[in-house]
Amino acid sequence: MIVEGTALVGLLKKARKTYLRMVQNIQLTGSVHKMARIDNPLIRFSEEDARRLHHPHDDALVVSIQAGDYNMHRVLVKNGSSANILYYPTFQQMRIGRERLVPTNTPLIGFGGTRVFSLGVVILAIIVGDYPQQITKNVTFLIVDCSSAYNTII
Known part of the structure; x- marks a missing residue:
């Protein structure tokens, strides 16, 4: 598996806090709206999708x-x-x-x-x-x- 990002060893404490703030500010929606254009669909995640995730994550x-x-x-x-x-x-x-x-x-x-x-x-x-x-x-x-x-x- 190819992994990169904040899971690197030696990440500064300030950078970890910034990343945690960024992850926790993601807003989840409970419903998916109808698509205006089929050729350019939006990807949305619901509360159910995030139920088993532990934040911050790099899954x-x-x-x-x-x-x-x-x-x-x-x-x-x-x-x-x-x-x-x-x-x-x-x-x-x-x-x-x-x-x-x-x-x-x-x-x-x-x-x-x-x-x-x-x-x-x-x-x-x-x-x-x-x-x-x-x-x-x-x-x-x-x-x-x-x-x-x-x-x-x-």
Whole structure:
């Protein structure tokens, strides 16, 4: 798992207090309003969503999506990532033909500090959310033959 942010060792006391104030000022809503535009949905969290969280927290955002014809669970949303990663075992389970892979020669750096070369690139349509508040996007994934607790990183 890739972790960064305020969980770093040696964080100054003042910075911790500032972070705690920021986290505790998040306002939660109890209802989700109807979407004005389906192509740009808002993400809202309710009191129920925050019920089991301990603040401050740095939990990973793990979601489920639909990729192609498959429902994919254990999808890590990582804003700091510069690439969308689809792990090879997941790629195999999706029964996507290797002929759809576009070769690439660019190494990825950051997987345990080593350089990893992808097996190729594939573009998949993904759907996030539930009707009517969902969005469909074509996403380019690098196929990486590594083990992971996740199926993909977006």
